[in-house]
Amino acid sequence: MLGRTANDLFWLSRYIERAENMARLIEAGYRLGLVPANTPGDHNDWRSTLESSACAAGYMEKYETVNTRDVINFLMFDTDNPSSIASCLATARRNGRAQRTALTTEMWESLNGSYLEFQTIEPKTIGSAALLSRLDWVKERSAAYRGALLNTILRNDTFYFSQLGTFLERADNTARILDVKYYVLLPRPEMVGGGVDNVQWGTILRSVSAHRSYRWVYKESFKPWRIAEYLILNKSMPRSLIASAIEIDQALDGLSTLYSGTPPPCRSIADEMLSVLESGRINEIFQSGLHEFLQAFIQRNSRLGAAIAADYHFNG
């Protein structure tokens, strides 16, 4: 496979995953704004949505104030924002078009169909009702693409590089959501499980579609350390850091078997990432600092991405 093909497939998957994560973040942020317990006029929640999606700097360059209309427009439709849903779908489709031969018909048609339909949306027509159903649509389209990929693609390097893109992006996203909100999970003297905290905790879970599954797994009300444990260390939670690390490990395994020879340097970074999570205990993570732990994870994950690109000649 061409290095350029691997690069395009990797980023194609990342952008599809990013579009889906963005849809969840917008939805969670929007719901938070509807909760009366929030101080009116305080837009800290949109600010943390912008930070979780790593779009804060870009937004502040363009707008003076943080308000619902501008934030939603920036995160959904603004093609100046490389992480907006519009940009993600366009870039994913561009990469897919460049690597049309690596995609199955089902994958391509799903990708192309999402892009073409999104093109027809008038941003002005996105009111409250339309917003939520449109965000559901984005998630559905991402699921359809992943479904087409899982159901039709050969289990060769095409698959492995796609998996790597999906799970590096997902790990990054989950870690950022936790990191931006880590302070609401920290134990505080006044914390008595009040209404506001509960809503904030719920929002974290909602941002990764885990607010219902949490209850099935823990059979108790939201507890901050439980939430952190669930999203960091629980292998059964498909968007947790450890679940992503396992998928990354398996994809790299697959590549090593396919390509034979000595494992490339990226392998040791991935191993380290997985072993830190496998041996992790949530109370120890809180003791040594949740924020520091997440920052270290985000940086390692980004080093891993760079190492994969170098080891597999993404740029020739």
Place this chain on the structure above:
Amino acid sequence: MGSAFDEMNGFGEGIRAPYSQVAEWLGTQHLGALEEKRIEAETLFRRHGITFAVYGDSETTERLIPFDIVPRIISAAEWRRLSAGIEQRVRALNAFMHDVYHRQEILRAKRIPEDLVIQNSAFVPEMIGVDPVLGVYSHIIGIDLVRTGEGEFYVLEDNTRTPSGVSYMLENRETMMHMFPDLFALNRVAPVETYPDNLLKTLISVAPRNLDREPVIALLTPGLYNSAYFEHSFLADQMGIELVEGQDLVVLDGVLNMKTTQGLQRIDVLYRRIDDDFLDPLTFNSDSVLGVPGLFDVYRSGRVTIVNAPGGGIADDKAIYSYIPEIIDFYLGESPLIGNVPTRNCRKQDDLKYVLEHLPELVVKEVHGSGGYGMLVGPASTKEQIEIFRKKLVQNPANYIAQPTLALSTCPSFVEQGIAPRHVDLRPFVLSGDRIRLVPGGLTRVALKKGSLVVNSSQGGGTKDTWVLQD
């Protein structure tokens, strides 16, 4: 133009045999239902991403080539005659290319003016003495045919460089079978889907000799903003070969390599879909970023096969075109099975005089032009357009040829007014390697504007599925 031969109705003497089933079917179709089918076809094309970019558009918009749902039908007997004529022509064209880059017998024999070849900008001196595998220069040739009567076919143009359109031949058939399966039950239509397989066999057959492994083949595209990008990716996909860009290739240690996830891998056959000028900045256009520095040296040393060979443009030059009957006679000792359109070379003094006197009746083309750009269709032009063209012609007569305006045959087509006749041509795709391979069919292009004779997609032409019936 009202008296043009119609593929379905001839000159009005009743439904021609190959169309008997389709004519009956057309008679039972409601226009509303056909319109729905047309929209369905358009949706299919868009979903598959079968779009193209138009040169000169302000931005890189993607457009669809209009697809007409009424098929163009050729009888088995007609096809036998055409395919014999096409094969003959292709053999002669390749022999001609071999000759002009070697002993130049045809020039010594003064059958073609020497300067017409040697001074021609399509002649590539770097190719002199190069020996392509099996002596084949143009492995893929598109022959543009037009028809004016029951048995009257002419070759309008040869395309020996990088002919495009074959993906439409294949996708049009897919779309028709998807939408009108019943029609295929009623008619014995020869399949075209073997084309990618035949192309792959052809490419393998011209790999460098003495390889001790399966040849590695790649398709070189200028990239996804090229108007034919869909076709490049489609063919690479159908053949299971890598689709590469110049940036993916590098010449190292005298061989051509592609940059893969596991390092460099040697390429043996390069099916290139970029023009000669851009192939190798060290040999040709030094500004090119599309090609590969050093590629031509690897080619000359016989360690990679370039398909089609560089320099093939000398055979589809429009000034050379008028000498094709000479060429067929010279190399094969045969007379052409399919004739040329009578052509005047404006480089000749008396031809130029005739052309200037008859501009409103003639079609005038640039000798190196393609895609329907830079041509004059006399009868369809205003006085002003003709006068502007006359000036260009007088300034540089050698740059032009002229042909009578042929009454191209028409084929029933589904247009705004309903089913109406529109002018068509036909481009079969011929493969030359260890043998000649010709899939029964080709690309039928249709001028959807009433009365128009220009079928090029860049000029608003559409395409049709082309059926060759079996006995």
